[in-house]
Amino acid sequence: MDAKVEAQPTVRVQAPVVAAKKRDEASAAQHDVKLAAGGVNLWYGEKQALFDVNLEMFDRSVTALIGPSGCGKSTFLRCLDRMNDVIDGCRFEGEIRLDGDDIYAPKVDPVQLRARVGMVFQKPNPFPKSIFENVAYGPRIHGLATSKSDLEEIVINSLTKAGLYEEVKDRLDDSGISLSGGQQQRLCIARAISVNPEVLLMDEPCSALDPIATAKIETLMDELRDSLCIVIVTHSMQQAARVSQRTAFFHLGKLVEVDETSQIFTNPTDVRTQDYVTGRFG
Amino acid sequence: MSDAQPIEPAAGAEWNSDKARRRVRRRYAANRRLQAYGIIAISIAVGLLGVLVASIVVTGYPAFVQTKIDLPIYVDPAKVDAEDPASGKYRSLVREALAKVVPGVPENQQRSVGKILTSDASYILRDYVVEHSDAIGKTITLPLALSDPFDQLYKGVIPKELDALSWVQVRWFERMTNRGVVAEHDGRTSLKLDVYIDPATVDAGPPPSGDFDGLARNSLQAYLPKVHDTSQFDMLANDAPAAIEKRVAADPAIVGKTVQVFFSVSLPYAALAKGEIPKITNPRFTDAQLEAFEVIEQKGLLRTPFNWELLFNADSRFPERAGLAGAITGSFYALLICFMLSFPIGIATAVYLEEFAPKNRFTDLIEVNINNLAAVPSVVFGLLGLAVFLGFFGLPRSVPLVGGMVLSLMTLPTIIITTRAALKAVPPSIREAALGVGASKHQVMMHHVLPLALPGIMTGTIIGMAQALGETAPLLLIGMNAFIPSVENMGLLEPATSLPTQIFSWADSPERGFVSRTSAAILVLLGFLLIMNVVAIALRQMFQRKW
Amino acid sequence: MLGYVLLLLIGLAVVSYFFARRRAIAAVQGKEHELHSRPSYHGAYVAAWVGIPSVLLVLVWLLLQGPVIDSLLLWSLPIGTTDGMSDGQIDLLLSEIRSVAAGNIFGEPSPVVQEAAERYQSWKFIARWAMAGVAMSVALVGLILASGRISPEFRARHGAERILSGLMIACSLIAILTTLGIVLSLLIEALRFFDRVSPVEFFFGLNWEPQIPIREGQVTAGGAFGAIPVFAGTLLIALIAMAVATPIGLYSAVYLTEYAHPKVRAVIKPVLELLAGIPTVVYGFFAVLTVAPALRQFGETIGVPIAPNSALAAGAVMGIMIIPFISSLSDDAIAAVPRAMRDGSYAMGATKGETITKVLLPAALPGIMGGVLLAVSRAIGETMIVVMAAGIIASLTANPLKPVTTVTVQIVTLLIGDSEFDNPKTLSAFALGLVLFLVTLALNVLALHIVRKYREQYE
Numbered sequence A: 001m002d003a004k005v006e007a008q009p010t011v012r013v014q015a016p017v018v019a020a021k022k023r024d025e026a027s028a029a030q031h032d033v034k035l036a037a038g039g040v041n042l043w044y045g046e047k048q049a050l051f052d053v054n055l056e057m058f059d060r061s062v063t064a065l066i067g068p069s070g071c072g073k074s075t076f077l078r079c080l081d082r083m084n085d086v087i088d089g090c091r092f093e094g095e096i097r098l099d100g101d102d103i104y105a106p107k108v109d110p111v112q113l114r115a116r117v118g119m120v121f122q123k124p125n126p127f128p129k130s131i132f133e134n135v136a137y138g139p140r141i142h143g144l145a146t147s148k149s150d151l152e153e154i155v156i157n158s159l160t161k162a163g164l165y166e167e168v169k170d171r172l173d174d175s176g177i178s179l180s181g182g183q184q185q186r187l188c189i190a191r192a193i194s195v196n197p198e199v200l201l202m203d204e205p206c207s208a209l210d211p212i213a214t215a216k217i218e219t220l221m222d223e224l225r226d227s228l229c230i231v232i233v234t235h236s237m238q239q240a241a242r243v244s245q246r247t248a249f250f251h252l253g254k255l256v257e258v259d260e261t262s263q264i265f266t267n268p269t270d271v272r273t274q275d276y277v278t279g280r281f282g
Numbered sequence B: 001m002s003d004a005q006p007i008e009p010a011a012g013a014e015w016n017s018d019k020a021r022r023r024v025r026r027r028y029a030a031n032r033r034l035q036a037y038g039i040i041a042i043s044i045a046v047g048l049l050g051v052l053v054a055s056i057v058v059t060g061y062p063a064f065v066q067t068k069i070d071l072p073i074y075v076d077p078a079k080v081d082a083e084d085p086a087s088g089k090y091r092s093l094v095r096e097a098l099a100k101v102v103p104g105v106p107e108n109q110q111r112s113v114g115k116i117l118t119s120d121a122s123y124i125l126r127d128y129v130v131e132h133s134d135a136i137g138k139t140i141t142l143p144l145a146l147s148d149p150f151d152q153l154y155k156g157v158i159p160k161e162l163d164a165l166s167w168v169q170v171r172w173f174e175r176m177t178n179r180g181v182v183a184e185h186d187g188r189t190s191l192k193l194d195v196y197i198d199p200a201t202v203d204a205g206p207p208p209s210g211d212f213d214g215l216a217r218n219s220l221q222a223y224l225p226k227v228h229d230t231s232q233f234d235m236l237a238n239d240a241p242a243a244i245e246k247r248v249a250a251d252p253a254i255v256g257k258t259v260q261v262f263f264s265v266s267l268p269y270a271a272l273a274k275g276e277i278p279k280i281t282n283p284r285f286t287d288a289q290l291e292a293f294e295v296i297e298q299k300g301l302l303r304t305p306f307n308w309e310l311l312f313n314a315d316s317r318f319p320e321r322a323g324l325a326g327a328i329t330g331s332f333y334a335l336l337i338c339f340m341l342s343f344p345i346g347i348a349t350a351v352y353l354e355e356f357a358p359k360n361r362f363t364d365l366i367e368v369n370i371n372n373l374a375a376v377p378s379v380v381f382g383l384l385g386l387a388v389f390l391g392f393f394g395l396p397r398s399v400p401l402v403g404g405m406v407l408s409l410m411t412l413p414t415i416i417i418t419t420r421a422a423l424k425a426v427p428p429s430i431r432e433a434a435l436g437v438g439a440s441k442h443q444v445m446m447h448h449v450l451p452l453a454l455p456g457i458m459t460g461t462i463i464g465m466a467q468a469l470g471e472t473a474p475l476l477l478i479g480m481n482a483f484i485p486s487v488e489n490m491g492l493l494e495p496a497t498s499l500p501t502q503i504f505s506w507a508d509s510p511e512r513g514f515v516s517r518t519s520a521a522i523l524v525l526l527g528f529l530l531i532m533n534v535v536a537i538a539l540r541q542m543f544q545r546k547w
Numbered sequence C: 001m002l003g004y005v006l007l008l009l010i011g012l013a014v015v016s017y018f019f020a021r022r023r024a025i026a027a028v029q030g031k032e033h034e035l036h037s038r039p040s041y042h043g044a045y046v047a048a049w050v051g052i053p054s055v056l057l058v059l060v061w062l063l064l065q066g067p068v069i070d071s072l073l074l075w076s077l078p079i080g081t082t083d084g085m086s087d088g089q090i091d092l093l094l095s096e097i098r099s100v101a102a103g104n105i106f107g108e109p110s111p112v113v114q115e116a117a118e119r120y121q122s123w124k125f126i127a128r129w130a131m132a133g134v135a136m137s138v139a140l141v142g143l144i145l146a147s148g149r150i151s152p153e154f155r156a157r158h159g160a161e162r163i164l165s166g167l168m169i170a171c172s173l174i175a176i177l178t179t180l181g182i183v184l185s186l187l188i189e190a191l192r193f194f195d196r197v198s199p200v201e202f203f204f205g206l207n208w209e210p211q212i213p214i215r216e217g218q219v220t221a222g223g224a225f226g227a228i229p230v231f232a233g234t235l236l237i238a239l240i241a242m243a244v245a246t247p248i249g250l251y252s253a254v255y256l257t258e259y260a261h262p263k264v265r266a267v268i269k270p271v272l273e274l275l276a277g278i279p280t281v282v283y284g285f286f287a288v289l290t291v292a293p294a295l296r297q298f299g300e301t302i303g304v305p306i307a308p309n310s311a312l313a314a315g316a317v318m319g320i321m322i323i324p325f326i327s328s329l330s331d332d333a334i335a336a337v338p339r340a341m342r343d344g345s346y347a348m349g350a351t352k353g354e355t356i357t358k359v360l361l362p363a364a365l366p367g368i369m370g371g372v373l374l375a376v377s378r379a380i381g382e383t384m385i386v387v388m389a390a391g392i393i394a395s396l397t398a399n400p401l402k403p404v405t406t407v408t409v410q411i412v413t414l415l416i417g418d419s420e421f422d423n424p425k426t427l428s429a430f431a432l433g434l435v436l437f438l439v440t441l442a443l444n445v446l447a448l449h450i451v452r453k454y455r456e457q458y459e
């Protein structure tokens, strides 16, 4: 990272998160473990990409995954909703528990799992359909709406929660691709939350966006956190500091350190973490 | 805002409800259905390819062998003058030789028995004797091809006997039996039918007259579905009209009434009623021919060697003598012209467009043209050749030169497009390196880029040539489907035929033997195409470089 | 003769290459580095000037010699010989003269013809030697002029490269010339046709019977050139072909891109492409040999009469031929949908099937549409299958079990074994050809446009 972070990491953590952190500590007791990864190893063909990762992610809080490029953050994130199943030659070992149930158990259906665990990608990827159809996609395939008005309600609700409704309410029939990058990403978030997921995975959701669009999405995350377990991969240390309560640092496929965000940024225990957050490598 | 509208977390139980599970099962079923459609579609496509290849191979492979008879022929000096062997009485020599093998054929059958041999037999003998004049006065054994029907008979492609009745006819008769219409009457198998003696067509006489045949047919028709031919009425023996006539003669009062008449059935059906499978001699043969053929077969004079004539003879009106040499030569000449024109022109165009051309309206026009030419139907190129090369420039019809020119116009787009791809694949670093040491753009092209792109260009060219080899329609239009009975004076400016047009001509021939020849010719054509493609692929594999 | 002349010219060019090289070296007394261009460029420059103009001259001469001698011949005939003769009769007369000159004498040619044949012979002889002479002189002039320029300062490389560039541009022009040739020849002959038969009749008439010889004046009255049944037949067969090929091709593509194991794909894809490599004459024979009899048999079994040259048989076989087009173009279109779309859909909990039908296919639809249009254009222009398996008689029917005819069938049957361009029968083939060309061109342009638009969407 750049030198600015090194100079004033603690200062930057303060302002936006302080309030949230207070709330966080106050209700720490209620915070249950939503997702728990145990002994996760993963191979792409011959190449091992994850080594014995153990990580707990709490409900109603944001967990940030940071680490240098290629260290396996995305890979780990994709394990959480079994998106790696789609990749040929990918082998998984270990367990990931959602509310205590192993999502890799044979009886678990990835299709249903992915309805409970939503995902937002690095590059906005709306379908080449209308804005309405983009959001209605999930409810439709999962049969969540019994009537047309139901469906409209879900769509409007999701768009509202994603903070996009006001901007697009007059052109719900326009193509999703016609929106700006930031709007597209919020559309993708609306699409992801349209099926009422319990967990929301976000893989560098702001890396393709300008600062204003980024700010909007960060505010949105803060709001969504009230009801969801959010896991976010980010390359921006400031962003991790701003939005997350806990931060996990990955390096070369291994989970090096995980702790409260303030702890990671002010007082990391591992020297690699320290080097990374202070921008000495990465 | 967020406190006002919390998202309700979906209750975990909801995903486990029966309804949800049923829904998921349904969704997976739809997925499997789609996959199954895909597999079915591919199986159909591959299956159809298999059927195509199989039907061609099955009909074509017998043509790769030819039934021949080793006929001992006494070259009688009385009939062949050693001074002038070309004008001997060879026809009678062959007939005598055959008579020796199959003695006792009555005079009036000899002609038909002679048809066992190819109609060219006497010419083959003449050509042999003209070349070997020492054979005069000796007995020589000459392998002669059998004529087409007997060739196929020996190979088992067509049978000696046919079923007298088609399976539909058998079914019709079964239906009649089940209806209880079939009965024994006067010791003959008969049909007991209700006949309305229509006063409109029958005059009671005496003597009675009228369309009794029609009445008999109508009465039979009542039991059977309507068809468009007369194959149903064969069921009645010839005396059916007479049966009605007899009844009317016996009692004129029945005119205008419906009466029951017994019609005896024709012989094959009578046999069928007795539980036999009725057979008839294949109408392509006479009994005398079959007898003679059996004698020849028993004497062990027949063999089926590989049919080199298929490849080395020119065309003939007799299937057993027809070969592909003319077609292969014609195709070779046309492809030669096509290659000589389209290879240099194609490369020059591609190099210009890819390396030298400025990006402007004009070069855009050329590119659009090339892309569109690639999609113009081949028959239109035929029209072009006809109107321009034959009509305007007055070049001769049917000649490989024109064929090759038309084909080269068609293959140009292919060659240009693949050459450009090959040029694109040469990395810019090589160009830059060469330019860097002071070579001119032309030098870089000639000395560095083209040699590196050559394997790709060759691959594209061979593929283009393979396409050209299979093209038929344009060659038909410029008349390159001439009948070429001899390959001797073939040339670029002589009428010719080509492999695909030969296939077309043979497929159109009425002689049954050409069916098998056509398939064999197709196999030869596919063989050439296969070789060309294998070479193209091998070239690509061999020279494929990773930069 | 022609071959020798060409060989001689090429030989001369080769010789002058070496000659010019030596002269260039001699010009600097063997000190090659004093030459501006390497000796071989001098050689190439001179050789090009020797070979190219003379060979071009020979080719142009050859193309023009026939028409020129023909018109000279006509002009030299005794006045009044060709009065009142139609174009066809004149052509016949000319070919008679030619065959007499070639020594193929059938019967007793008239003295006029005899004489003309002798004249023809001698002119041809003169023309041949004149061509050889002129070509050689052009080559020599080229040699003298070009080699005169050889000097140490002469920029032979630039000259040679300019010639090469000129040759390349000339070659590029062939594509345009071909298109021009197609358009002009179709247009001219079609206009000659519309001179005799009104376009209204052709485009809206319901009766197509060109084979019946019709005397002038009866042409339009007989109404035998109404092409509607031919167009309808073409559409019917193309429709059947598409009905066979589209589902099979599309589902194959879906399976191959989304479901098949890479190894299976690596085997099946080339196998499908084999279908595209089989010459159409083979498909035509397959239709006649296997498909049509099988259909007929099947029809007999269920009691439906199916004609041996039914539209169904021809269309179905054409469909088989088109499968690889649709499948490979759809394959490309589906594969071009970005990975992100797939990921987005799977992440929403969609099954593979839902991802395909609800996201991939709609996204790939323009590409697939383009492929289908290209295939339709193929089907309309396909010739051999229908020539062999479809009907010749034009009948206006939508019944696929009946025989219909197509534009391409008519073109081939009207022109096979006939090159006299003076009756409406043969000319009508060019009118049909023009329609065929324009329709397929329009379809292709449209299809390519759609496909390009579609590609841009994801770039």
Ligand SMILES: Nc1ncnc2c1ncn2[C@@H]1O[C@H](COP(=O)(O)OP(=O)(O)OP(=O)(O)O)[C@@H](O)[C@H]1O
Pocket: A044, A049, A067, A068, A069, A070, A071, A072, A073, A074, A075, A076, A087
């Ligand atoms: N589909 C795949 N097939 C093979 N190897 C892969 C695949 N996806 C990722 N990898 C490898 O796995 C390792 C981890 O990749 P991953 O995408 O998880 O890194 P990352 O931490 O997300 O990096 P970035 O910050 O650049 O997104 C990398 O070395 C990468 O090359």
Ligand SMILES: [Mg+2]
Pocket: A073, A074, A075, A203
């Ligand atoms: Mg990543």
